[in-house]
Amino acid sequence: MDNRDEILITGVAGFVGREAVRQLLAKDWRVRGLIRSEAHSELAPHARLSLHKVGDISAISDWSPLVSGCRVVVHLAARAHKTGESPDASHALFRRTNVDATIALARAALAAKVKRFVFVSSAGVMGDFSQRPFTEADLPQPASAYAMSKWQSEQALQDICRQGAMELVVLRPVLVYGPGNPGNLARLVRLVKTGVPLPLASVENRRSLLNVGHLAAIITEAAHLPAAAGRTVLLADGNDVSTPELLRAFAQGMGVKARLFSMPPSLLLTIARLLGRSRDAERLLGSWQVDTKLKAELFGAFPREATIRGLIETGRSER
Structure with a gap:
């Protein structure tokens, strides 16, 4: 990479953002990273990294100074979780942060003659459950406010990029894992760590992970790969695992025994419904897969042993 090339990346202090910055710097990009505040940044100083405190991205009134001079924009920052507000308020917040801010950033990037806009969306736009692996040809059916906001952003970006010469790459990652990962996987790791017996040994589902x-x-490849221009790509390792395999890998990393016993999944679902936890049970028991043919064609395959090793390392980080 030409060391004169500068890339703007939002959300650099996040779980994915920190790793993306590390790899972009390793490829000789000059990185202009946006952070909410200094308190949220754990990035080490680097000669080719400049950090800009911007606060809430939905409150940025003028993106122009931030995108000026950049060849590529990678948009990672997003509101991902509800925080207890009403459904109407939640939808409005998702719209303001994930859609309106994305549109404002993209318009400023287009005006600044940014060559490529890489948008990190979500495979969740495809829907909550899959009867077969989703492909890029399937019609998105977002079920949550978050997924809907990502799908609306994708459509808006397509319209904006058609107005000029800015290339668009849309990446749709599935659930991301790794040491220190937040969210549902972190809660699952902590559950395994407690040693509580779990009735999941008979589950034979398949889950796509990344x-x-x-x-x-x-992300680093998508910033410059010619073949990626104009593509929307579902992202996963391509090495789908069952819930028992996932739990055993976490347990191995933590140096504990995965205490799993058998119970018919149909009975587990019935119990979960009675307890009002149907969606949680469906996530543990059901399958959710994406087809990775296009991902592998553009960005390469990921060895199964690397997936298992990564899951073990995820568990080890919680020791």
Whole structure:
């Protein structure tokens, strides 16, 4: 990479953002990273890294100074979780942060003659459950406010990029794992760590997952790979695992025994419904897969042993 090339990346202090910055710097990019505040940044100083405190991205009134001079924009920052507000308020917040701010950034990038806009969306736009692996040809059916906001952003970006010469790459990652990962996987790791017996030994589902390092490498490639221009790509390792395999890998990393016993999944679902936890049970028991043919064609395959090793390392980080 020409060391004169500068890339703007939002959300650099996040789980994915930190790894993406590390890999972009390793490829000789000059990185202009946006952070909410200094307190949220754990990035080490680097000669080719400049950090800009911007606060809430939905409050940025003028993106022009931030995108000026950049060849590529990678948009990672997003509001991902509800925080207890009403459904109407939640939808409005997702819209303001994930859609309106994305549109404002993209318009400023287009005006600044940015060559490429890489948008990190979500495979969740495809829907909550899959009868077969989703492909890029399938019609998105977002079920949550978050997924809907990502799908609306994708459509808006397509319209904006058609107005000029800015290339668009849309990446749709599945659930991302790695040491220090937040969210649902972190809660699952902590559950295994307690040693509580779990009735999941008979579950034979398949779940697509994505290694954080692999995602960061894909983002780095997507910033310049000619064949990626104009593409929307579902991202996963391509090495789908069952829930028992996932739990055993976490347990191995933590140096504990995965205490799993058998119970018919149909009975587990019935119990979960009675307890009002149907969606949680469906995530543990059901399958959710994406087809990675296009991902592998553009960005390469990811070895199964690397997936298992990454899951073990994820568990080890919680020791």
